Amino acid sequence: MIEAARTENESRSVSLKDLMVGQVLKPTGVSMMLMLLQQVGGINAVIFYAVDIFKDANTGLDENVSAIVIAAVQVVFVLVSTLLVERLGRKILLVVSELGMAVSLLALGIYFYIKEHEPEKAATLGWLPLTSLVLYIITYNLAxxxxxxxxxxxxxxxxxxxxxxxxxxxxxxxxxxLIAKFFKDMLAVLTSYGCYWLFSACSFAGFIYCLLVVPETKGKSLEEIQRHFSK
Incomplete structure (x- = not known):
């Protein structure tokens, strides 16, 4: 309790100068970047518009059932993540997560591209939208x-x-x-496959960022983490 009170008092007296030092700016930048990557991977667009996505895909599968499958997978793999994170570490899960999201969104975009330009061929790929979105939800909730x-x-x-x-x-x-609100406008401008490819590109950029920049924090003390950012 004493330590908590001390930390609270310190946070109340923080000045702008305190925020502008490398040991604060660098970890804050990484944290902000992870939040950015979380959102520009399109998760809110996918979750909020899952039924519409399946309806537009016209796969023959019931869009409401497909959306329920997506929600169930999301719940299961949040639990799986809690089991893996202390065994494998944060960094490797983030790298795998971003790569999986990039691949699945790329595949979803390919389906909608084929559907628009070669509808007869798309009829043989009715399994691809659900498969892509299940993979997307799995890898997103993994990390x-x-x-x-x-x-x-x-x-x-x-x-x-x-x-x-x-x-x-x-x-x-x-x-x-903002992404959820303007997703329909993005669809009108970029088309559906353009939107999913944009989200895929953002996720691939996140894969590179997590691979090269994000530090591993598993098993490290606060002092070790701060030492990393003081370099």
Whole structure:
């Protein structure tokens, strides 16, 4: 309780100067970037418009049942993530998650491209939209869903955590709201396959970022993490 009170008092007296040092800016930047990547991978567009996506795909599968399958997979793999994260570490799961999201969204975009330009061929690929979205939901919930929140708590220094985590959280949900709100407008401008390929490109960029920049925090103390960002 004494430590908690001390941390709270420190956070209340944080100045702008305290936020502008490398040991705060760098982990805050990583945390913000993970929040950005979480949203630009298109998760809110996929979840909010799952029924519409399956309806537009015209696969012959019941779109409501398909959306229920997606929701069930989401619940299961959130639990799977909690079992794997302490065994495999954060970084490898984030890398696999982003790569899986990129591949699945690429495949979904390919289906809609074929549907628009070669509808007869698309009729033989009715399994692809559901398969792509199931893979997308699996890989998203493996890491990119839960781990940005986990790592925010691990990366941010305690004396600025209340401020920087609030900024990162507001940024995340604000961006998610904008993507969900304007997804229909994006469809009108970019077409469906263009949107999914854009989300795929963002996820592939996230794969590179997680591979090259994001540090592994599994089993590391706060001092070790801060030492990493002081380099």
């Amino acid at each position: 990119m869903g839960p781990l940005p929140w986990t790592m925010m708590g691990e990366l941010l220094p305690p004396h600025v955590k209340s401020i920087t985590s609030s900024i990162a959280t507001a940024f995340c949900w604000g961006l998610g709201f």
